[in-house]
Amino acid sequence: MKILINGRQGQVSHELQRQLGAVGELIVLGRDQLDLAQPDQIRRQVQTLRPDLIINAAAHTAVDLAESEPQSAFAINAVAPGILAKEALALDIPLIHYSTDYVFDGKKDAPYNEDDAPNPLGVYGQSKLAGERAVCDVQGKHLILRTSWVYSTHGRNFLLTMQRLLQEKPELRVVADQIGAPTWAGTIAKSTLALIEHWQTNKTVKWGTYHLTAQGETSWFGFAEAIGEALRQQGKPCANLLPISSSEYPTPAARPLNSRLDCTRLQREWGVSQPDWQAALRECLAE
Known part of the structure; x- marks a missing residue:
């Protein structure tokens, strides 16, 4: 099987390249090629490449920057997925596309399921929602996988930023009123592998939109505490952490206070489940 992966340097793409080599020939295209x-x-x-599967692991992910460059965000996050979906339909192949918890406004008191109405707060979420709809409108074989709070030991993310700042500063203030599930890019890649294997071994599968995050929940402050504890266990210096509200840390783009996603549909329809976020963090740090 020939698998085309868009995006070479991103966190998810990096982990996909580690996980998917056993199931097919990987063609990984960076921005200079695609x-x-x-x-x-x-x-x-x-x-030209005529792959058997397309995985769109590339996106405009700079949430705050998207507010000042919406045209770029929509071109990459909204228009491009629709084109990929049309090309996949023409080849009669599936498209796997990653989306985000930011398609929701965070006002629900419980985890969001796939039937909840999206209402993004900023340009990034709006562009990702438009991309979802563009893929769905084509009506081809597709998986839209919404995830949240992605991190890894590669690229730019909360884990690496906290590891650095916690060792550089005596005190650190971290937002404590945004709740979600930190999701290791390795978890996303392993789940993607399981989905591909399920598709290959089952004649009928239910394509569509699904939620894919680690299990459990915490705040950014709780995530930072877990990262700090891991540093202490390694005998490294660690700043004193102080919880603050979102209003005390204003950003150009508003963030949803509730980023929790209900992933039971993916387990029910595809037999794929994810580990607890703390267990996944330990695995990530061990690697």
Whole structure:
């Protein structure tokens, strides 16, 4: 099987490259080879390579920057997925596309399920929602996988930022009123592998939109505490952590206070489940 992965340097792509080699030939294209802001280039590459599966692991993920450059965010996050979906349909192959908890406004008191109405607060979430709808409108074989709070030991993310700041500063203030599930990119890649294997061994599968995050929940402050505890266990210095509210840490883009996603549908329909976020963090740090 020939698998086309868009995005070379991102956290999820990095882990996909580690996990998927056993199930097929991986063709991994970075921005220099496939710029998602260039529709003709997307069409040309897919038509030339003729893969058996497309995984779109590339996106405009700079949440705050998206507020000042919406045209770029929509080109990459909204227009490009729709083009990929059309090209996948033409080849009669599936598309796996990753989305985000930021399609919701965070006002629900319970975890969001796939039937809840999206209502993004900022440009990033709006562009990702538009991408979801563009993929769905094509009506081809697709999996839209919404995840949250992605981190890894590669790239730019909360884990690496906290590891650095906790060792540099005597005191650190971290938002404590946003709740979600920190999700290791390795968990996403392993779950993607399980989904591909399920698709290959089952004649009928239920394509569509699913939630894929680690189990459990915490705040950014709780996540920072877990990272700090791991540093202490290694005998490294660690700052004193202070919880603050979102209003005390204003950002250009508003964040949902509730980013919890209910992942039971993915378990029910595809037999794929994820580990607890704390267990996944320990595995990530051990690697």
